[in-house]
Amino acid sequence: MTLREAFGVVALVIVLQIFIGLLLYGPLQASSSLDIYTILVAIALMAAVAGGIASVLAFIFKKYSTERAMRVVLMTLTEDERRVFEAILRSNGRAYQDKLRRELDMSKSKLSALVKNLERKHAITKERYFRTNVLKVSKDFLGE
Known part of the structure; x- marks a missing residue:
């Protein structure tokens, strides 16, 4: 409601x-x-x-x-997807993809694939920001 x-x-x-x-x-x-x-x-x-x-x-x-x-x-996330999602949550629901890659020590391609999966599951949204992406937890999880 x-x-x-x-x-x-x-x-x-x-x-x-x-x-x-x-x-x-x-x-x-x-x-x-x-x-x-x-x-x-x-x-x-x-x-x-x-x-x-x-x-x-x-x-x-x-x-x-x-x-x-x-x-x-x-429950539906893999271990790596959960690590990415929780890292975004820890950064107040908003993180830059390049900083997240360094923080989690992942390759660009692996993180891109994980971000794509999370986006497909509607857990996060991705917005282009210059040469990187801003990853945000979707509004469903923030209660907005």
Whole structure:
């Protein structure tokens, strides 16, 4: 659940509460002791509760889906792919390919093949930067 979806849930609750409030205050006249202020307070409370629940669910779902995606991808990686991926993670999710090659002591061709495999598995993204590449952990793993 994204933040946009959470706000959608809150908006839906507000619309439903307004509709119910108008029914109670208008044609149904459920109670003569109900005034518009009481109905507006009830709508505000329900919206706050729904917003809180939606926010907590969005946070939990986002965290869980990120962790699960990372575990699944890490299970499918070879030992060398895992070394490359973890080295990118250690460098705050962004690393230059030439520096990574020296750090991991790998040949250019081997690292290029590993980067290509990681990119195909959607674990990282690669952007050209002058004579090297910038390797970034994909947004699925960063929770963005």
